[in-house]
Amino acid sequence: MRFYQLLMLTGLVILVILGLNTSNQGINNLTREERQAVLDVDYDQGDIRLEALGNSHSYSVDRLSAILPELKQQSRRVVNGSVDYLKKIWTIFDAVFLYE
Numbered sequence: 001m002r003f004y005q006l007l008m009l010t011g012l013v014i015l016v017i018l019g020l021n022t023s024n025q026g027i028n029n030l031t032r033e034e035r036q037a038v039l040d041v042d043y044d045q046g047d048i049r050l051e052a053l054g055n056s057h058s059y060s061v062d063r064l065s066a067i068l069p070e071l072k073q074q075s076r077r078v079v080n081g082s083v084d085y086l087k088k089i090w091t092i093f094d095a096v097f098l099y100e
Contacts, residue, residue, distance in 0.1 A: 020038040028035055040051040048064065050057045064071075 017039045021040070024035060024038055027033070036051055036054040036056075038053060042049045042051075046061050048059045048061060050059065
C-alpha cells in the first residue's frame with residue numbers, strides 16, 4: 001500500500017511540474033520573453049543537466065554514481081521528515097476541525 005501512495009504522490013508532483021512548465025511556455029509565447037523552464041532534466045554525453053527555476057546545474061554520471069548511496073540516505077531522511085511533518089499537520093487538522 002505504501003508503494004502505491006508514493007507512486008501517486010510522485011505522479012502528482014510530476015503533473016504539477018509539467019503544468020508549470022506548460023504555463024511558463026505559454027507565458028513566454030504571449031510576452032515573447034525567454035524564461036527558463038521551471039524544472040528540466042537533460043542528458044548529454046555522460047552529463048546530466050538540471051535546470052531548476054532558471055538556474056542550470058551540470059552533473060557527471062560517474063560522479064553521481066559514486067555518491068548514490070549518500071543520496072539515497074539523504075532522500076530517505078527528507079521523505080521521512082516530510083511524512084512526519086504531514087502527519088503532525090493532519091493531527092492538528094483532525095483535532096481542530098474534525099473532532100466531535
